[in-house]
Amino acid sequence: MDARAYARHKPAMAGDWLRQADWLHGQRARGWGWLLAALNLATLAWLLLTARDGVDRNGFLIGSDFLSFWTTGQMLVQGGNVYDPAAHAAAQRGFFSHGDATTAFFYPPFFLPFCWPLGWLPYFPALALWLGVTGGLFVWAVRAWFRDLGLGAPPWMWIAAFPPVLVGITHGQTAFLVPALLGGGVVLAGRRPWLAGVLIGLAVIKPQAGLMVPLVLLLTGQWRTILAAAASTLALGLLATLAFGAESWLAWWRVLGPAQAARAQGAIGYAKMMSVFAGARLLGAPMGLAYGLQAASALLAAALLAREAWGRRCDTGLGAAMLLGGMLATPFLLDYDLVLLAFPLAWLLAQGFGPWGRITAAAGFGLAAFARPLALAAGIPLAPMVLWALFGVVIAAIRAQRLRARG
Numbered sequence: 232m233d234a235r236a237y238a239r240h241k242p243a244m245a246g247d248w249l250r251q252a253d254w255l256h257g258q259r260a261r262g263w264g265w266l267l268a269a270l271n272l273a274t275l276a277w278l279l280l281t282a283r284d285g286v287d288r289n290g291f292l293i294g295s296d297f298l299s300f301w302t303t304g305q306m307l308v309q310g311g312n313v314y315d316p317a318a319h320a321a322a323q324r325g326f327f328s329h330g331d332a333t334t335a336f337f338y339p340p341f342f343l344p345f346c347w348p349l350g351w352l353p354y355f356p357a358l359a360l361w362l363g364v365t366g367g368l369f370v371w372a373v374r375a376w377f378r379d380l381g382l383g384a385p386p387w388m389w390i391a392a393f394p395p396v397l398v399g400i401t402h403g404q405t406a407f408l409v410p411a412l413l414g415g416g417v418v419l420a421g422r423r424p425w426l427a428g429v430l431i432g433l434a435v436i437k438p439q440a441g442l443m444v445p446l447v448l449l450l451t452g453q454w455r456t457i458l459a460a461a462a463s464t465l466a467l468g469l470l471a472t473l474a475f476g477a478e479s480w481l482a483w484w485r486v487l488g489p490a491q492a493a494r495a496q497g498a499i500g501y502a503k504m505m506s507v508f509a510g511a512r513l514l515g516a517p518m519g520l521a522y523g524l525q526a527a528s529a530l531l532a533a534a535l536l537a538r539e540a541w542g543r544r545c546d547t548g549l550g551a552a553m554l555l556g557g558m559l560a561t562p563f564l565l566d567y568d569l570v571l572l573a574f575p576l577a578w579l580l581a582q583g584f585g586p587w588g589r590i591t592a593a594a595g596f597g598l599a600a601f602a603r604p605l606a607l608a609a610g611i612p613l614a615p616m617v618l619w620a621l622f623g624v625v626i627a628a629i630r631a632q633r634l635r636a637r638g
Contacts, residue, residue: 267392297403299334304350314482337490340471342436368411380581395569395599406567417550428459443556451545502606508562510612529560551575
């Protein structure tokens with residue numbers, strides 16, 4: 232090829248380098264996976280080995296966000312009001328304080344039965360139990376997806392390499408429990424709809440994570456799953472009411488409005504949030520415009536999902552899109568919530584990668600490692616763009632799969 236021909240073909244060649252990303256083949260991806268797994272494990276070991284009395288080098292308690300769950304459990308055991316912000320903060324400071332900062336608790340009473348057992352244990356055994364049980368459930372859900380999709384290799388390396396897994400461990404959050412419930416429900420919906428519904432219903436502990444679930448279940452006619460989900464939600468709510476009193480719902484409702492307003496005003500930090508709303512606020516958009524863009528994101532995702540779900544069977548492909556659509560719908564998406572991406576990424580891996588699929592999946596896989604640092608350092612909200620690109624790739628793959636099935 233002469234110089235002029237090369238100049239003409241160079242843009243196309245550069246586009247193909249990203250569009251097809253053949254250089255990111257299986258062997259190279261596994262090599263990078265092993266490297267990331269080793270880096271994550273080394274980071275976790277360094278964090279633990281350099282901690283003093285459970286406090287890391289930056290002065291934060293190991294499992295920082297878990298402190299609010301454990302404090303809630305302690306208060307429940309002692310008969311306290313977990314939705315009294317002053318009492319909750321005082322109880323936290325009785326065990327650990329980092330300046331004036333405390334970790335608030337705004338989960339609905341659905342979550343209280345999960346916290347109550349933690350209050351019977353000291354902090355670090357409770358943290359180990361929490362991470363062990365919820366992490367084990369997440370591993371089970373990922374392995375179930377791998378088996379269902381025919382991915383032969385066990386997912387251990389990919390789980391260890393997945394950046395949001397490290398974020399979830401260090402925060403001690405619900406990052407493993409909610410994805411396990413939703414991901415497990417999706418993969419079981421086709422063959423064990425009643426159990427799938429029970430799992431999905433329990434995910435009401437964090438309702439914003441499953442905003443697209445009712446839409447897809449209704450449009451695909453998953454009536455047994457819907458009934459089981461409603462029953463498990465009601466049963467969990469009844470358990471919380473009987474155990475902790477009807478007044479717990481009123482107390483939660485009173486703090487919910489101020490809590491949402493505080494989060495909207497950036498109390499958590501827009502750089503840590505991965506939503507369209509947070510990205511708009513990070514770029515300086517007014518509150519009304521930011522909420523408007525978030526609403527547009529939710530409506531567009533719902534419309535695209537409805538188009539794919541109408542009159543069709545609920546399978547893992549549609550479930551992958553459903554989970555992504557929920558992430559695009561909520562304004563309050565944190566970086567540890569990106570653990571949910573494990574399921575759409577597994578589905579794409581099994582289907583094979585079409586145009587832009589490989590590079591988009593790679594960006595989604597590593598998103599939790601660089602989204603917050605980039606937002607903090609440069610004010611660039613990369614997460615919404617990557618999530619939308621990944622959603623588009625999944626929708627395109629679903630359509631291509633169905634075209635192949637027809638042909």
